[in-house]
Amino acid sequence: MKGERIKKIYNRISLSLRVLGENYRYGKVFRTHILGKPIIVSTDPDVNKVVLQNHGSVFIPCYPKSITELLGKSSILQMNGNLQKRVHALIGGFLRFPQLKARITRDIDNSVKLSLSTWKDKDHRPIIYLQEETKKITFEVLVTVLMSVGPGEDMNFLQEEFEEFIKGLICLPIKLPGTRLYKSLRAKERLLKMVKRIVEERRMAMDKTEAKGFPNDAIDVLLRDTGESNETQQRLPLDFISGNIVEMMIPGEGSVPMVMTLAVKFLSDSPVALAHLVKENMELKRVKAHSGDEYAWTDYTSLSFTQNVISETLRMANIINAVWRKALKDVEIKGYLIPKGWCVLASFSSVHMDEENYENPYEFDPWRWEKTGATVNSSTFTPFGGGQRLCPGLELSRLEISIFLHHLVTTYRWVAEEDEIIHFPTVKMKRKLPISITPIDH
Numbered sequence: 001m002k003g004e005r006i007k008k009i010y011n012r013i014s015l016s017l018r019v020l021g022e023n024y025r026y027g028k029v030f031r032t033h034i035l036g037k038p039i040i041v042s043t044d045p046d047v048n049k050v051v052l053q054n055h056g057s058v059f060i061p062c063y064p065k066s067i068t069e070l071l072g073k074s075s076i077l078q079m080n081g082n083l084q085k086r087v088h089a090l091i092g093g094f095l096r097f098p099q100l101k102a103r104i105t106r107d108i109d110n111s112v113k114l115s116l117s118t119w120k121d122k123d124h125r126p127i128i129y130l131q132e133e134t135k136k137i138t139f140e141v142l143v144t145v146l147m148s149v150g151p152g153e154d155m156n157f158l159q160e161e162f163e164e165f166i167k168g169l170i171c172l173p174i175k176l177p178g179t180r181l182y183k184s185l186r187a188k189e190r191l192l193k194m195v196k197r198i199v200e201e202r203r204m205a206m207d208k209t210e211a212k213g214f215p216n217d218a219i220d221v222l223l224r225d226t227g228e229s230n231e232t233q234q235r236l237p238l239d240f241i242s243g244n245i246v247e248m249m250i251p252g253e254g255s256v257p258m259v260m261t262l263a264v265k266f267l268s269d270s271p272v273a274l275a276h277l278v279k280e281n282m283e284l285k286r287v288k289a290h291s292g293d294e295y296a297w298t299d300y301t302s303l304s305f306t307q308n309v310i311s312e313t314l315r316m317a318n319i320i321n322a323v324w325r326k327a328l329k330d331v332e333i334k335g336y337l338i339p340k341g342w343c344v345l346a347s348f349s350s351v352h353m354d355e356e357n358y359e360n361p362y363e364f365d366p367w368r369w370e371k372t373g374a375t376v377n378s379s380t381f382t383p384f385g386g387g388q389r390l391c392p393g394l395e396l397s398r399l400e401i402s403i404f405l406h407h408l409v410t411t412y413r414w415v416a417e418e419d420e421i422i423h424f425p426t427v428k429m430k431r432k433l434p435i436s437i438t439p440i441d442h
Ligand code: HEM
Pocket: 061, 076, 077, 084, 088, 091, 095, 142, 145, 248, 251, 252, 253, 255, 256, 259, 318, 320, 323, 324, 382, 383, 384, 385, 386, 388, 389, 390, 391, 392, 393, 394, 396, 397
């Protein structure tokens, strides 16, 4: 018995020593500190793949304290096991469904066209801050998809409170009045109150008339779900649904507008790629004008060069540049030992910018995707994560970005002012990417 214990202690010490060994200091997997937390960072695509694929039994989410405080325990990003699988399957199924994409294409089209039309008033708005404009467009789409709230007072309230809420995602984890975390948590309370009201009204309406047809939004999907089998029917609690809707805004909110903004930045610096993109999109516009048909979502997703531009942008810069996991047991991957209890940061951006994986990685080259296909998620291209937690908003995001780029390049020419990409603590443009625009004379 005593011998067994000594053996266990010896094993743990030797494991820790190997963690601190040469490989970890100089290889693609190393140990460091982030936000005061000791952590193993992986920049190796094969290690990342194992981390992403072995979710649940081996690895669970492990975010810094400020993020876990703000997310709440019932957030899909933190939950595990059957509940995560259930919510992921429900939301993923809904967001990937062709019926939703067909319906949402019209909404996104209208939203983008309306926003772009307000830019025309050049005397009042000579400079457009693209990072701000794209945020407005995508927020509208997000709250439509999640809870069917249209433009107006409620939408403005949700946007203001949400902005306040996410400011605290990466901050010092001190929860005292006046601190960033405290203000963000208060904003979350106000957000939750409003979302809860919407969810309750919807449940009451649903209790009166049986829900039929394709669900309208994520609230509908979660309210209608009763679990796996009829014998163990269990509705999801209303508090859980409201919390999840708010928390689902986090992965959905910042990333899409940033990809739109960065694509414009990279295209502004690459006139040949821009000319190619304009040509492809003008052709689609001509075909549509000629036939008089509405745009279908497949029109956008089949624009192959546009998809290449989106992939290349996601490769070069992306708000979600890594995922955080904790090992539930000792794991050995490619000779690296990750001891039980340690957190691993699987870095996507390092893999995306490694010349072992991409030739001239710092060059914006949308043509590189012609060989592999733009939409393939491989171990060296994981902007949307992978495995059981692969982003359920993947296809919706690509659709939104394609629609935005289409209307932008077929409506305006632009000149971007000098600006630079900031990578820490999160990816953004230093000056919100100011551009001056000229309408295209058709
Ligand atoms: C360019 C845009 C986007 C990028 C790059 C992105 C990226 C990601 C990544 C990397 C993950 C995995 C996180 C992990 O493994 O811990 C994720 C998860 C998730 N994303 Fe996205 N996302 C995007 C847009 C969206 C949108 C528009 C929505 C919703 C409408 C969304 C909803 C979610 C949800 C709910 C999860 C959690 C899935 C789970 O844990 O089961 N995402 N996203």
